Amino acid sequence: MGMPPENRRQMFIKLCWMLLWLVYLAYPLTDLLNGSHTVAGQVFGWAMLAAFLGCYVTLIMRRQARLDPWQRWHGWLLATMLAIAVITTLGLDNAWLALFAYTAVSAGAILPTPYGFYGVIGVAALLVTLGLLTHEDGGALVGITLGGLLGGLAMTSLMRLVTTMRELREARQAVAALAASDERLRLARDLHDLLGHSLSLITLKTELTARFMDQERYEEARAQVGDIEKVSRQALVDVREAIGGYRRPKLAVELAAARTALSAADIQIDAPLDLADPRPGLGLEQEGALGWALREAVTNVVRHSGATVCRIRLIEDFAPDGAVGRVLTLEVADNGSGGKHSTPGNGLTGLGERLALADGWLDAGLAKRGKGFTLRATVPLRRPIDADQEPVAGTVQE
Structure with missing residues (x-):
């Protein structure tokens, strides 16, 4: 869930994972549809549920798209989710305790290390406290608590793993860049050693050729031109050997x-x-x-x-x-x-x-x-x- 999907298969798996977590919405949806609340209560409940899901999807999709640095508005969204879970539990029914499971998962996914671990534990503790105050059924309370706690801690570990993998990838890229720079420096040094002497010799023989031509000493000039050809050919061979055999x-x-x-x-x-x-x-x-x-x-x-x-x-x-x-x-x-x-x-x-x-x-x-x-x-x-x-x-x- 922490990295963007690279293909349709990964997108399908991620969507299935997100849909699996929607099972906890059965508790608040059942409470809204059983007719136990007034019209105002139902409107309030649907509005709170929509706001909660909006915050949850925004935070999770943020992790789906990119591992952005922690920003303050992430904290405000998480605080809003926690507030909605508390208000609906106390104001409507203890069935809304299920929202704490989503809050714990969001805390594990969003909060930076090590605050994500503490955030998940804190949300789970608040869930148990409100469950005891509202006399929630013991079996349901244990199920919701375990789901939120395990999901949140798993998300914390996953985010830590994803962050480590990203840092490792960046480190590898830096090492590769340094290695490439070092190879360029070594190649430049070798080419300098190979061509320095040859180019100096070619320059000297070119000057001699010009002098011989001015003095009409054509045979000696022709000999110098032949030497220049030999030196240049040898330099070309040396450069090809240096570049072609540059692997260790x-x-x-x-x-x-x-x-x-x-x-x-x-x-x-x-x-x-x-x-x-x-x-x-x-x-x-x-x-x-x-x-x-x-x-x-x-x-x-x-x-x-x-x-x-x-x-x-x-x-x-x-x-x-x-x-x-x-x-x-x-x-x-x-x-x-x-x-x-x-x-x-x-x-x-x-x-x-x-x-x-x-x-x-x-x-x-x-x-x-x-x-x-x-x-x-x-x-x-x-x-x-x-x-x-x-x-x-x-x-x-x-």
Whole structure:
């Protein structure tokens, strides 16, 4: 009853629920139709009943249409219903005690928490008091009291549930908006890293082309134009990769892609077959960061290293510097020249930023023996240390 109907079925159920409550109108209607009142009494009774039902329908339909904030006129309508119930009970007949059931339900639906609970209890107490004063039949009094009390309390709980669901929905929308904003910021940062160097290089080569043309050095100008085309095409590829692969990568998917890329480049891959097995304690953000690291490392190996072998390992170890917990390190090493990516570039810089967002860090450089390049991306494992199953320091998970 607290939310607007979304389809005909819900509207039918709500109407049936409202009609079910009309059974309590049998008491005052019987009193008006049995001829026990004067004409003035009947006119007064019909007028009071119409006013009461008008207030009741207005308040309930207000809940049907929208969960508006509490307003003062809601309280006046509720007070009017209570006054009509008291006046008709004392002035006409104790059959009008049935109006208190509707008043209790309205109090539970309209009054904000926790006043709705107190309002229902207060209406029920007044109902019992007037029932005893007017010598109402015990069975009927108990039935009306239970109906009003249970209906009012149920409505109070329902309104609290509806309010909580609305707040939860608003919170989810806020979180989604923040997440979208964060994604836009991350995408802007990545595009800046991808295009900054390329556009600067295109600008420089365009200036050189203009100078060569002025000096009638057409062959050198043509070479610069060719370089500009290559740089722009590469920038387009990088942007497509950034946008197309912007979903958080899965480590297993990236491992499969790495095998394909290395095989296509005729580079032997040295990696255990179970490397893609799930890792207990590896969070989604941490897995995504390792996926980005593997993608960047394999791309560098294929494009720049001139290697014939690429070694990939996942190493589980204790956290360094005496920190509590464990870490998982992705290690990608090749036997190539290493010179082309021996210094940090935009890719490694951006990768370091991604790892930092996942509470990890990056270590990349020439191999110890001076041949090849090694990249290590480390992220924390979230599972607490189990004293009975602590890993041996330096254990390689193969």
